[in-house]
Amino acid sequence: MKKFWALFFFFWPTVAIISCVIAPSRGWWFPSPPMSRTGVQIDGLFYLILIIVTITFVATQYVLAYALWKGATKESGSKALFSHGSHKLEIIWTIVPSFILVFISLSQLDVLAEIRVISKFPEKATKVAEVTARQFEWRIRYPKPGTELTTVENPGDLYYVNELHVPTGKPVIINLRTQDVQHAFFSPQLRVKQDAVPGLVIPIWFDVREVGNYDLVCAELCGWGHYKMKARIVAQSQSSVDKYLKQLEADQNADGTKSEAAASGDE
Amino acid sequence: MSLTPSLKPLALAGFLSLATVIAGCSDSAYQSSFVYSQGTLSLMREAQDGTKETPGVKKLLDDRFGDPQHLKAWGKLPVDFGGTLTSVEEVSESEPGNKIIKLTVEEGKSLPMKAGSVKFVTGACSGESVQVSKWNAETGEATLAIAPSKEIAAGDACAVDGGTVLSSGRMLYMRHCSHCHGTSGDGNGPTARYLNPKPRDYRHGVFKFTSTNDMSKISRDDLSRIVKYGIPGTYMPSFLLMKDDEHHAIIEYVRFLTLRGEYERKLVAELSSDFSEVAYDSRLKAGEKKPEIQSELQEYLAEDLKESASTLGDELAEIWSAADTEEAAIVPSMPRVTDTPESRRRGRELYLSKTLNCADCHGIDGAGNGPQTIAFEKNPQKANELYNEPGLHDIWDNLNQPRNLQLGMYRGGRRPIDLFSRIHAGIKGSRMPSFKNTPHEDIWHIVNYVLSIPFESDPGATAIAPSAAAESVAAPALVTAPTPK
Numbered sequence: 001m002k003k004f005w006a007l008f009f010f011f012w013p014t015v016a017i018i019s020c021v022i023a024p025s026r027g028w029w030f031p032s033p034p035m036s037r038t039g040v041q042i043d044g045l046f047y048l049i050l051i052i053v054t055i056t057f058v059a060t061q062y063v064l065a066y067a068l069w070k071g072a073t074k075e076s077g078s079k080a081l082f083s084h085g086s087h088k089l090e091i092i093w094t095i096v097p098s099f100i101l102v103f104i105s106l107s108q109l110d111v112l113a114e115i116r117v118i119s120k121f122p123e124k125a126t127k128v129a130e131v132t133a134r135q136f137e138w139r140i141r142y143p144k145p146g147t148e149l150t151t152v153e154n155p156g157d158l159y160y161v162n163e164l165h166v167p168t169g170k171p172v173i174i175n176l177r178t179q180d181v182q183h184a185f186f187s188p189q190l191r192v193k194q195d196a197v198p199g200l201v202i203p204i205w206f207d208v209r210e211v212g213n214y215d216l217v218c219a220e221l222c223g224w225g226h227y228k229m230k231a232r233i234v235a236q237s238q239s240s241v242d243k244y245l246k247q248l249e250a251d252q253n254a255d256g257t258k259s260e261a262a263a264s265g266d267e
Numbered sequence: 268m269s270l271t272p273s274l275k276p277l278a279l280a281g282f283l284s285l286a287t288v289i290a291g292c293s294d295s296a297y298q299s300s301f302v303y304s305q306g307t308l309s310l311m312r313e314a315q316d317g318t319k320e321t322p323g324v325k326k327l328l329d330d331r332f333g334d335p336q337h338l339k340a341w342g343k344l345p346v347d348f349g350g351t352l353t354s355v356e357e358v359s360e361s362e363p364g365n366k367i368i369k370l371t372v373e374e375g376k377s378l379p380m381k382a383g384s385v386k387f388v389t390g391a392c393s394g395e396s397v398q399v400s401k402w403n404a405e406t407g408e409a410t411l412a413i414a415p416s417k418e419i420a421a422g423d424a425c426a427v428d429g430g431t432v433l434s435s436g437r438m439l440y441m442r443h444c445s446h447c448h449g450t451s452g453d454g455n456g457p458t459a460r461y462l463n464p465k466p467r468d469y470r471h472g473v474f475k476f477t478s479t480n481d482m483s484k485i486s487r488d489d490l491s492r493i494v495k496y497g498i499p500g501t502y503m504p505s506f507l508l509m510k511d512d513e514h515h516a517i518i519e520y521v522r523f524l525t526l527r528g529e530y531e532r533k534l535v536a537e538l539s540s541d542f543s544e545v546a547y548d549s550r551l552k553a554g555e556k557k558p559e560i561q562s563e564l565q566e567y568l569a570e571d572l573k574e575s576a577s578t579l580g581d582e583l584a585e586i587w588s589a590a591d592t593e594e595a596a597i598v599p600s601m602p603r604v605t606d607t608p609e610s611r612r613r614g615r616e617l618y619l620s621k622t623l624n625c626a627d628c629h630g631i632d633g634a635g636n637g638p639q640t641i642a643f644e645k646n647p648q649k650a651n652e653l654y655n656e657p658g659l660h661d662i663w664d665n666l667n668q669p670r671n672l673q674l675g676m677y678r679g680g681r682r683p684i685d686l687f688s689r690i691h692a693g694i695k696g697s698r699m700p701s702f703k704n705t706p707h708e709d710i711w712h713i714v715n716y717v718l719s720i721p722f723e724s725d726p727g728a729t730a731i732a733p734s735a736a737a738e739s740v741a742a743p744a745l746v747t748a749p750t751p752k
C-alpha cells in the first residue's frame with residue numbers, strides 16, 4: 001500500500017508529459033487557432049506560461065514521488081530523521097519563483113500595451129460600431145454610412161442586435177459600453193476579451209484574419225440570463241460589409257410601400 | 268497510511284451529490300402543467316368541473332389542448348402542429364399481425380418523405396400512435412411495427428409524425444421563454460416578478476407591436492420579428508441566432524398557448540355573468556333557490572356551452588387566420604413624406620393639436636410626462652375605486668407609462684413603417700390609441716417629427732402654443748430641428 005501511493009504520485013507527472021507530447025497532434029488544444037493578430041501574441045504568452053508551469057509541475061511531482069518511494073522502501077523500524085528545515089533551500093525557492101514571476105510580468109507588458117493602451121492602437125484602425133451590452137443581448141450601432149462613429153447617437157445611425165459585421169484584414173475599433181450591469185465582450189476565436197463597465201465607453205481593437213462567423217459571448221456573470229448573451233461576429237471583406245450596411249440602411253428606412261420594399265430587397 | 272479511511276467518506280459524499288444531481292435531471296423534474304385562469308377559478312365549482320354527463324370549462328379546455336406532457340392538436344386551430352394529415356385508403360396484411368396501411372393525402376398536398384409514426388385521429392383506433400417500421404413515400408404504404416389494439420378501417424384519418432413542430436416548440440419554449448412568460452403563457456414565470464414592463468400574458472390574445480390593423484390579431488411575421496429582434500427597452504431579448512425551424516416551432520407554440528388562453532377566456536365570458544361564485548351568491552340573496560340555479564347551469568352546460576365550445580373554435584380560427592392575410596396589413600396610401608424641417612414642424616403641430624393631443628400623454632416635449640400620467644384612473648376591476656398609483660393602466664392591469672420619445676428607443680421597431688403602424692393602429696392592449704382616421708400624410712409628418720425628437724437640442728422649445736396649434740397651421744413657428752442631411 002505504501003508503494004501504491006508513491007507510484008500514484010509518480011503516475012500524474014508522467015501523464016502530464018505524455019499528454020503534452022501527443023496533444024498537438026490529436027487536436028487537444030485550443031478549440032480554434034487564433035483568428036486575430038493580437039490573438040497570436042496572446043497565445044504566445046499562454047504557451048510561455050504553460051511551459052513554465054508544466055516544467056515546475058512535473059519536476060516537483062517527481063521529487064514528491066521520489067521522496068515517497070524512499071520512505072516506502074525503508075525498512076520498518078528505522079528511525080525518522082528530524083529536520084528543522086534548511087535556510088539555504090528556503091532562500092532558493094523564494095528567489096527562483098520571484099524571478100519567474102517578474103520575468104512573466106515583464107514579458108507580457110508589450111502585448112498588454114498594444115491591446116489596451118489607446119495611444120498604442122494601430123493608426124489606421126477605423127471605428128466601425130458601438131456595441132452596447134444589456135441584460136441579455138448585444139445591441140449594435142453603426143455610424144450612418146460615410147460618417148464617423150461618435151459616442152452619442154446621430155440621425156441616420158444604423159441599429160441591429162446580436163450580429164456584428166466587421167471587415168477582415170484591417171484593424172477595427174469597437175466602442176464597448178453597457179446599459180445596465182457589468183458584462184464582458186468575449187470572442188474566443190479572436191482571443192478578444194474586455195469588460196463593459198457601466199458609465200464608461202471602452203474602445204477595443206482587433207483585426208480578423210479570415211472571413212467567417214465568430215462567436216461573441218458574455219464572459220462576465222451578469223445575471224440569470226447570462227447564458228442568453230450569444231451573438232455572432234460576421235467577418236467579411238470591406239465591400240461585403242458596405243453592401244450589408246447599405247441593405248441595413250434600406251431596411252431601416254422602409255416605409256411599407258411597394259416601391260420601398262422592392263428597393264430594399266427582402267422586406 | 269491513515270489517509271485511505273478518511274478518503275472513503277469523502278469519495279462517498281462525492282458520489283452521493285452526483286447521484287442527486289442526476290436524479291434531479293430525470294424526466295420527472297420537468298413535469299409541468301397548464302394553470303387555469305383566474306376567470307375559470309372564479310366560476311361555480313360545477314361550471315369549472317362539469318357534472319357527470321356534461322363537461323365543464325376545465326375539461327373542455329383539457330380535451331382540446333391537453334397538458335404540457337400530452338399536448339393535443341385541435342385540428343381547427345390555425346397552428347402548424349407539424350406532420351401530415353392523411354387518410355387510410357386500404358388495409359392489408361403481409362403475414363398475420365403484420366399490418367400494412369396505404370395512406371393518401373388531400374388533393375394538392377404531398378406525402379412526407381419520412382414517417383416515424385402514425386397517430387390515428389378518427390376511427391376505432393382514435394388517439395393511438397403506432398411506430399412505422401417501413402415507409403414507402405411513393406405509394407404511401409406504411410408497415411406498422413405493431414398492430415393497434417382495435418381494427419383500422421379505410422377512411423380513418425391519421426397524422427404522420429403529427430405534432431412534431433408543436434412538441435419541439437414546447438421544448439424550446441420551456442428552455443428559452445417559460446421563465447418569463449410562464450408555462451401556460453400567463454406572463455408569470457419565476458423571473459417575471461423582477462421585470463418592468465411585465466412579460467406578455469398571451470392569454471388575452473392581444474399583442475402590442477403589430478403591422479396589422481387596429482382590430483386585427485398579430486401576424487406570424489410580426490411574431491417572427493419580435494422573437495428575432497427582441498423588444499429594445501424591455502427585458503424581451505433577441506433570439507436572432509435561433510435556427511429557422513426552431514424559430515418556426517417556437518412561434519407556433521406561442522400561438523398555441525395564445526389560442527388556449529383566449530379560448531378559455533371566451534368560455535369563461537359565456538358563463539361568468541350568471542354562474543360565477545359572485546353571481547351565484549347574489550342570485551341566492553335575490554331569492555333564487557340553489558337547485559334551480561344548478562339545474563339551469565346543468566342545462567346551460569349541456570346545450571349552450573357545448574355549442575359555443577365548437578363555434579368559439581371556429582371564430583378564433585377565422586380571426587387568427589385573417590391576421591396573416593393582406594387585408595389585415597397596414598399599407599400606407601403614400602410613401603413617407605420627405606423628412607424636411609417643414610414636415611417636422613407640421614408633425615409637431617399635429618402632435619400638439621387638440622384633435623390628436625399626443626402631448627396629453629407624451630408631454631409637450633415628448634418626455635412621456637403628459638398630464639395623463641399624473642391623474643388617478645378608475646380601476647375597472649373594482650367598481651368606483653381608483654388605482655393606488657397615478658397614471659394610465661393597460662388591459663393587463665399594469666401601469667402603462669407613455670413612452671419618453673426623447674430617448675429614441677422604439678420598442679416596436681424604428682423603421683418609419685413601424686412608427687406609422689404604431690400611430691395608425693395604436694399599441695394594442697396598451698393606452699396608446701389608434702389614429703386610423705388621421706390622413707396618412709399627416710401620420711408621416713408626425714413620424715418625421717417623432718424621429719427627430721431625440722436629436723432636438725432643446726426638445727419642446729417652440730413658439731407653437733399647445734392645442735391651439737392645429738388651427739394656426741399657417742402661423743410662423745420656430746422648431747429647433749437639426750438641419751436635414
Ligand SMILES: [Cu+2]
Binds near residue numbers: 182219
Ligand atoms: Cu452579460
